[in-house]
Amino acid sequence: MTLLASSESDVSSLSMGQRFFDEREDQSEVKARIVSKYFVVWAKIIAPKARTKRIGYIDLFAGPGRYKDGSASTPLMVLQQAIADSELRENLVTYFNDEQPEHTKSLAAEINALPGIATLKYAPQISTGNVGAEIATHLQSTSLIPTFSFIDPFGYKGLSLGLVRGAIKDWGSDCVFFFNYNRINAGISNPLVDQHISALFGEERAAQLRIAVKGAEPVKREALVLEQLAQALKALGGRFVLPFRFRNENGTRSTHHLIFVSKHVLGYEKMKEIMAKESSTHDQGVASLEYSPADASTPLLFSLQKPIERLGAELLDAFAGRNIPMLQVYNEHHVDTPFIKRNYKDALLELESKALISAGRAKKAGSFADDVVAIFPPKPKA
Template sequence: MVNRSFFDESKEQSLVKADIVAKYFWAWAKIMLRNAKNIAYIDLFSGPGRYKDGSKSTPLLILERAIADSEMRERLITFFNDVDADNSQSLQETISLLPNIKTLQHKPLISNREVGEEIVKQFEEMKFIPSLFFIDPWGYKGLSLRLIGSVIFNWGCDCIFFFNYNRINMGLNNQAVQQHINALFGEKRADELREILIDKTPDEREFLTVEAICQALIEIGGKYSLPFRFRNAEKKRTSHHLIFVSKNVVGYSIMKEIMAKESSDIKQGIASFEYNIAPPKYPLLYALSRPLDELGDLLLDEFAGQTIKMIDIFNRHHVGKPYIQKNYKDVLLKLEHQGKIITEPAKRRKNTFGDKVKVTFPLKQ
């Protein structure tokens, strides 16, 4: 039996995690359906469907959204897997009780295979339709760079995975699980990480570890990644992260908006993504922790001497930074009021800054 004890109760962070995945699925699906005949949702560690307190986990949230939408009912394919046969059986029974489940054109597929080398090889040989993959192992066994790379390789395929920082941190120097850690980071990067973590503080260990996995994702084609941090109940220690990875900036932008709204800490309108402020030597995490005060100066510097639409400013600048579209509009309004930029049209509804407003930045002094 696989230890899936976190299904015994639905803690607030579990609900937030499920909510992030379900919200992204909906936004992603609506875009994909414009360009594909069918789409898929694939959950490789699906669990029993409900927490012990009766709350719905991700599979039920996804299926309920599909049932409620006429287009999704016809075009969504779902696949749920859990190596624990009891979990798979429970999920099957729970799904069968969903109201109007039989209105789905494609019956949910459920299996109880182990996620490992065999399934990775199979995925590497497949050509997927646009698919959203959710990989949520209890620990880290089965989660590997090759698996993530195989699922994001095809067009329209994004991945959200559970990064169990506590267990990974404990397992990095454990010879018994070395092969699993090496599979997750890549052997060379894992060895480098083990070396540089010696004598590091707990915060430094976390920053270095999450930075390492995000850099590894870039190397396998996951150019756009976003980590979202979950702390323990006392908010003193990290329990795990939910990491989004995509090859497409559109998906990245959508997920950033969703994660920003789910952040419990927001300063100056900037979402924390649940991160403590990372020092500059961790470039990806540091970029995700920059305050709003810096954004105006960043824009004046990067776009000096250019005339450019607001939406193009956002698209060119926001990747790897915590800012969402509203932050850019707020800062551009402030720069306009300060006379630091020229806008066209200058006369608009009060306190608005549309996507097509042209901005002329002054030359550098």
């Protein structure tokens, strides 16, 4: 796994795990687009600042390279983007693994068949093996080059806080992982998989979660699970956690999430913008941060939420009595919300149109630039 070490010295290959690849569904396509889009954005920001100019991409559950319908999966999409970019051709080091030998054999063949693959300075590395404690320990104990990691297990085997900690601990390193809510939700109350659940949430949080979810309604149960996961990730150094939900074909329940983890707010902002564009619904310009095949037939359910009005009310409360530039409003408020910068401009414009706030200087009609000061009235006296 030479891409993971910050020096040029070789390290031994490690065992890792599996990912089941079947027909490429629309959800798989959305997931692959989110990961590959963020990879390009991340690489453009990190590569010029990297000490050795090398950056890494690892996929621990890489699969055979193509889905059964012939479409490219994430490893091929990332490599195609690297081949097309002169800088990435010179500085990207890639590492792919899968548990199943037939998958890695197929992946190697697909990679070798990519036009221009020989132009990459660093040939892709491919291994076959299980993801377990060994790889988590290696990642945590080795100084890594800046690396974007995609951890995409079929269930929860191999996924652990230790693995994520190792993936994000070094400068410039971010991680996205597949969170199979269906299987993990069932596993929380199953003593036969206590070890896996504890590895994912931590023993103390897992114990608390098992008690908290008893008798909880499905929506509340999901919120509790995601909150405990987010808190566990933040505790290990992932200050910014962003989930993207996928629902079943009827839109009636969650099936899985894509969880992004970063130590830097810029990565969080960039990923939220990407996830917003990939969301299946938007209300007043606010993205749902989820993909549901049924959304197109039930748009009214989301539109009733009126998120810009809700955001405006939150801002009136949070910034009461302050005179503050729009950009500072955004920076102080947006973390752990679904809102992007454009939403804050819209909310401030809405408040201004209702004379609930005023602007500190002349500005263009219909806009609220980053440096325009929003003047919030004090809270009314009780």
